Amino acid sequence: MEERGKALITVRDLRKSFDDEDVLVGVSIDIREGDLVSIIGPSGCVKSTFLRCLNGLEILDSGTVSIGDVTLTRTSPEERPGRAFMEATHELRKEVGIVFQGFNLFPHKTVLENVMLAPVVVKGCGREEARNEALRLLGKVGLEGYAHRYPVTLSGGQAQRAAIARALAMSPRVMLYDEPTSALDPELVGEVLQVMKDLDDEGMTQVIVTHEMRFAREASDYVVFMDRGEIVEVADGDEMFTAPRNERTRDFLRHLVGVLP
Amino acid sequence: MRRLATALTLLLLLALPSSAMTAESGILAWGGDTEGGAPYMFQDPRDLDSLIGYEVEIVEALAEKMGLEPRFVQNGWDNLIPGLERHLYDISIDGLEITPEHRDVVDFSMPYYVTYLQLGVRRDNFDINDLEDCRGRIVGTLKQSYSQFVLESVGGVEIRTYEDEVNAYSDLVNGRLEATLFDAPIALYYGGPMREVKFVGPEIGRIEYGIAVRKGEEELLRAVNGALLELRDSGELRTILERWNLWNPLTARALEDYGPARTEPVMYTRWVADLQPELTWKDRLNRYLSFLPTLGRAALTTMKVSLASMVLAIVLGLVLALLRVFGPKPLSTLSMLYVETIRGTPVLIQLFFIFYGLPNVGIRLDPFTAGALGLGLNYAAYEAEIYRAGLLSVPKGQMEAALGLGMTRNQALHHVVVPQAVRLVLPPVTNDFISLLKDSSLVSVITLVDLTKAYGQLATTYYDYFGTGLVVAAIYLLLGLPFVRLARWTEAKMALSLGVPGKGRKKENELDLHHF
Numbered sequence: 001m002e003e004r005g006k007a008l009i010t011v012r013d014l015r016k017s018f019d020d021e022d023v024l025v026g027v028s029i030d031i032r033e034g035d036l037v038s039i040i041g042p043s044g045c046v047k048s049t050f051l052r053c054l055n056g057l058e059i060l061d062s063g064t065v066s067i068g069d070v071t072l073t074r075t076s077p078e079e080r081p082g083r084a085f086m087e088a089t090h091e092l093r094k095e096v097g098i099v100f101q102g103f104n105l106f107p108h109k110t111v112l113e114n115v116m117l118a119p120v121v122v123k124g125c126g127r128e129e130a131r132n133e134a135l136r137l138l139g140k141v142g143l144e145g146y147a148h149r150y151p152v153t154l155s156g157g158q159a160q161r162a163a164i165a166r167a168l169a170m171s172p173r174v175m176l177y178d179e180p181t182s183a184l185d186p187e188l189v190g191e192v193l194q195v196m197k198d199l200d201d202e203g204m205t206q207v208i209v210t211h212e213m214r215f216a217r218e219a220s221d222y223v224v225f226m227d228r229g230e231i232v233e234v235a236d237g238d239e240m241f242t243a244p245r246n247e248r249t250r251d252f253l254r255h256l257v258g259v260l261p
Numbered sequence: 262m263r264r265l266a267t268a269l270t271l272l273l274l275l276a277l278p279s280s281a282m283t284a285e286s287g288i289l290a291w292g293g294d295t296e297g298g299a300p301y302m303f304q305d306p307r308d309l310d311s312l313i314g315y316e317v318e319i320v321e322a323l324a325e326k327m328g329l330e331p332r333f334v335q336n337g338w339d340n341l342i343p344g345l346e347r348h349l350y351d352i353s354i355d356g357l358e359i360t361p362e363h364r365d366v367v368d369f370s371m372p373y374y375v376t377y378l379q380l381g382v383r384r385d386n387f388d389i390n391d392l393e394d395c396r397g398r399i400v401g402t403l404k405q406s407y408s409q410f411v412l413e414s415v416g417g418v419e420i421r422t423y424e425d426e427v428n429a430y431s432d433l434v435n436g437r438l439e440a441t442l443f444d445a446p447i448a449l450y451y452g453g454p455m456r457e458v459k460f461v462g463p464e465i466g467r468i469e470y471g472i473a474v475r476k477g478e479e480e481l482l483r484a485v486n487g488a489l490l491e492l493r494d495s496g497e498l499r500t501i502l503e504r505w506n507l508w509n510p511l512t513a514r515a516l517e518d519y520g521p522a523r524t525e526p527v528m529y530t531r532w533v534a535d536l537q538p539e540l541t542w543k544d545r546l547n548r549y550l551s552f553l554p555t556l557g558r559a560a561l562t563t564m565k566v567s568l569a570s571m572v573l574a575i576v577l578g579l580v581l582a583l584l585r586v587f588g589p590k591p592l593s594t595l596s597m598l599y600v601e602t603i604r605g606t607p608v609l610i611q612l613f614f615i616f617y618g619l620p621n622v623g624i625r626l627d628p629f630t631a632g633a634l635g636l637g638l639n640y641a642a643y644e645a646e647i648y649r650a651g652l653l654s655v656p657k658g659q660m661e662a663a664l665g666l667g668m669t670r671n672q673a674l675h676h677v678v679v680p681q682a683v684r685l686v687l688p689p690v691t692n693d694f695i696s697l698l699k700d701s702s703l704v705s706v707i708t709l710v711d712l713t714k715a716y717g718q719l720a721t722t723y724y725d726y727f728g729t730g731l732v733v734a735a736i737y738l739l740l741g742l743p744f745v746r747l748a749r750w751t752e753a754k755m756a757l758s759l760g761v762p763g764k765g766r767k768k769e770n771e772l773d774l775h776h777f
Contacts, residue, residue: 057661094667104662108681118666121676163662170667 008033008205009054009174014063016049017077023049025229026063031207033173036200038216038237039209041226042252047209050226051176054207055096056089067095068173094122097167101179103159105151105166111138112147115166122170130169137165141195157188164195175199177208193219213256217241225249289329291320292345293355294338296714298426298721299450299532300505301356306535306722309555315505315528319373320354322497323472326488336708339405342367343617345475347625349708352472352485356444358407359471368478369471370485373498375511377464378408379448381441383433384459389440391462401429401438408442411466425717426451427724433458444468446507451724454533467511493518504528536724549732552719559715560736566632566711567701571694573637578644579679585645586652587674596645603642609703611635616707632704640697647689651682684751691748695741712736 007030016024023045031037039047052058054065061077070092072085081089106114115134119125125133138147141161151159160180167175177196181189193215196206200219210216216223217237225233225240225248233246244250293302295312302314312333324331336344341353345367359369382389389395396417402408404422412418421438423429426447432438434457441452442465452458472489474482492498493516502508506526513519540548585596603611612635615626626634655678663673702713710718716733720726 055665057665090667090669093665096665098662098665100658100662100665102658104656104658106659106662106677106681108684117676118663118668121672122667167666 006033007031008035008068009207010064010066011054012064014050014053014065015061016053016058017061018045022229024053024060027226027229027231029224029231029234031205033205034200034203035221036196036206036219037208037222037224038220039207039224039226040211040213040216040252041232046226046229048178051098051178051207051209054174054176055093055098057098059089065092067092070095094170095172096174096176097170097172098176098178099160099163099167099180101182103151103156103163103183105154105159105163107151110148110150111143111154111162114151114162115169118166119169134165134169137168138162140168140198141165142191155188156184157191160184160192161195164192168199173205175204175206177206177210179209179211181210181212213241225252227252287330288332289320289324289327289352290332290334290350291324292334292336292341292350292353293317294341295335296425296717296721297338297355298447300446300507300528304555304718304722309551309719309722313528315374315501315507316354316356318501318504319492319498320352322492322501323485323488326491327484334708335710335714337706340617340706340708342473343613344708345473347617347620348475351478351481352474354470354472356446356470357473359469360407363473366476367473368476368482369473370482371489372469372471372515373489373492374470374502374507375515376445376468376470376507376509377511378411378442378466378468379445379452379460380462380465381430381433381443381448381452381458381460382439383436384457386439389461392442392465395440395442398439399437400440400442401432402442403429403447406444407466407468408444412442425721427721427726430455430458431726445509449506450529450532454536464511469515496523500524545728548723549728552729552732555719556712556715556733556736559710559712560740562704562709563698563701563711563713564740566629566636566704566709567694567698569629569633570636570640570701571697573633574640574644574693574697575690577637577641579648579683581641581645582648582652583674583679585649587670600642600645603639604646608635608639608700609706611639612703612707628704628708631707632701632709635707636697636701636704640693640700643693644690647686647693648682651686652678654685655681684754687751688748691744691751694744695748698741698744699737 009029009031011027011029014024014027015022027050039050041047049058053060054067056072059081060072060074062074064071064073066072070088072088072092074081074085105111106117109117112131112134115137116127116130119130119133120127135147138144141164143158143161143165146154146158146162151162154162164175180196181192184192189212193212196208197219199206208216208220217240220237222234222236223240224231225244225246227248233240233244233249235244240249241253244253293316295302295304297303300314301316302312305311305313321331334344334350336349338355341355341357342363344350345353357363357369359372363369380389380392380395389398392411392415395412395415397419399419399421400412401421401423402412403426404424409420409422412420421432426443429438429441429443430452433441433452434455441448443452445464448460452460472485474485489498496518498516499508499518500523502512503522503524504527506529508522581596581599584592585600586593588596612632615635616628616631619626659677659681660673663677664670668676702711704711705714712733716729720729723729
């Protein structure tokens with residue numbers, strides 16, 4: 001892990017629990033601008049919850065999340081998230097795009113309208129401008145001919161690429177992906193991963209919760225292994241998958257067929 | 262007799278603003294129910310735009326004596342007295358009995374007519390000859406009437422109450438009833454012309470009809486009594502009653518006029534002649550065609566009230582549902598309370614409350630507004646529940662995706678969640694409209710003449726519930742038809758754009774539904 005730039009995302013002692021179950025028990029990490037980070041780990045809600053705390057879809061119980069100039073901070077779960085906190089959350093979301101496992105495209109709108117909606121509604125872009133930008137982004141993810149289709153008529157891979165274009169339309173500084181390829185037929189996974197690789201080449205900062213170990217190993221700047229509410233190990237791809245230092249990491253990887261010898 | 266065409270037409274076309282109805286100089290606004298039927302007041306079978314009846318003639322003569330222009334205001338018979346208190350009209354005349362209960366709430370003029378109850382049986386029945394014989398028998402009468410009270414006081418009578426006399430006499434003829442007990446004028450006009458019916462027994466009880474005036478309006482009451490006395494003294498009142506074959510010893514004694522009959526019962530003869538039951542199909546068809554202007558106006562009222570209340574229900578229902586699902590706790594609870602209260606009480610009582618109750622706190626709405634408001638507020642509760650189901654069935658991920666794109670909660674609701682919920686609920690909401698179209702018949706209790714009310718009026722006038730009923734049912738069907746089609750259409754479109762399996766994939770390419 002050499003220093004390439006300053007941290008764009010800073011997380012300090014992030015804690016979150018649902019009812020009585022502690023999901024995050026003190027997570028700290030710095031993610032630099034332009035990094036592509038894969039988060040791996042056993043199934044459960046730990047990785048997703050961490051990701052969703054980064055854009056405020058889950059409200060953190062305590063700790064600090066900073067992205068760029070926006071900081072969310074809370075000292076304890078008893079502290080009521082006030083107006084300032086909610087406004088910061090809203091600001092944060094404008095900086096951060098998120099892509100879901102189930103796409104969550106708006107079914108009542110065409111692909112083009114899906115991509116145009118947020119710039120028009122949130123940023124107040126003119127329709128013409130938003131439309132041109134949307135068409136450009138659709139071209140970028142390989143969906144030139146699909147602008148006027150409804151989401152229901154798309155394949156999973158196409159839908160997920162449309163969802164990425166939709167998130168990109170807000171010009172975010174960070175893209176979050178919550179198991180973006182888990183709902184896809186195997187032959188469609190590649191086209192979505194390729195889009196993320198292209199974005200990495202352009203310098204986009206991306207955090208991906210994934211089960212695609214080969215992608216995590218080959219495309220990531222580094223890989224984060226999370227388990228039982230905390231970050232267990234951070235290492236670059238080759239190191240993580242060939243010589244993990246932590247026993248829990250080894251345990252996890254050993255159970256994935258063909259990853260560890 | 263003078264025509265009331267103008268007044269009636271006006272009433273059918275417009276919802277009359279209540280404040281304008283009363284205390285207007287030169288006008289005597291009087292309330293009655295045309296569905297009450299012959300001989301009181303009813304649409305002339307020979308000219309449906311014209312209102313006739315002995316009470317109509319009395320009130321016109323009365324107004325002339327008072328130097329006022331009579332103006333008729335339609336209201337359901339049960340509500341004539343509340344309508345008077347609500348200042349819908351100055352006086353009410355429609356066979357209103359002078360009873361202690363009525364006297365508690367309104368003042369009455371001197372009686373202008375005195376009558377009694379008449380027992381009727383089938384011609385071949387020789388077992389029932391008076392009230393005492395009715396014990397253990399099935400006897401029909403009008404609901405909530407003096408005759409019902411009399412039957413109850415006999416004891417042991419199986420009483421069947423009816424909304425209208427025509428059906429009671431039909432049931433007497435077809436054997437469902439063994440006897441009927443009605444005010445003599447009703448018996449004379451509805452039972453009298455039937456060959457299978459005969460009247461038995463003595464005059465029962467004593468019923469005095471008076472003109473109702475709001476309490477405390479001494480001056481008006483004096484003027485009405487003065488005019489009635491003039492009509493008695495000049496013999497005009499007796500002439501009217503004799504024209505309608507209603508003069509009887511009780512009235513003679515009450516009006517102290519004992520001379521022999523002077524006038525032919527021309528109006529009664531005319532009524533019987535018009536009852537010709539042996540109509541050819543062509544005659545029938547022509548008669549039904551002549552109903553169309555009346556029914557058309559009524560259908561327009563039905564449609565206007567239904568549309569206005571549906572718009573209100575759809576908008577308010579959405580607001581209620583949004584508050585319930587997404588609002589802060591206190592508002593959410595309020596919304597729930599509203600829905601449960603409104604759903605848990607009869608819409609009829611809500612309409613009464615709005616129209617007759619609210620004036621007590623200074624809110625006086627005209628009948629159309631009150632009707633649309635009442636039905637709209639009621640249906641909003643049902644629509645809210647439909648919307649709520651719709652909102653809850655939009656996947657949670659939709660809200661999250663919208664928030665994730667930087668939208669505020671309200672923007673997400675407006676652009677993402679609500680449009681989908683609305684698409685989902687369009688078919689059931691359209692369906693509800695068809696049901697509202699029929700429920701709108703309730704507005705007749707607050708003086709609006711809608712299709713159902715017009716049906717009652719025409720059926721009473723022509724003694725024809727069967728044929729008129731078919732015609733009116735057909736009109737309801739026709740009114741509802743566009744909405745049935747709309748419901749189908751919305752269902753099909755919804756399948757397309759929300760990707761309901763089966764229909765959506767048929768046209769994979771070039772869906773042109775941007776604006777749906």
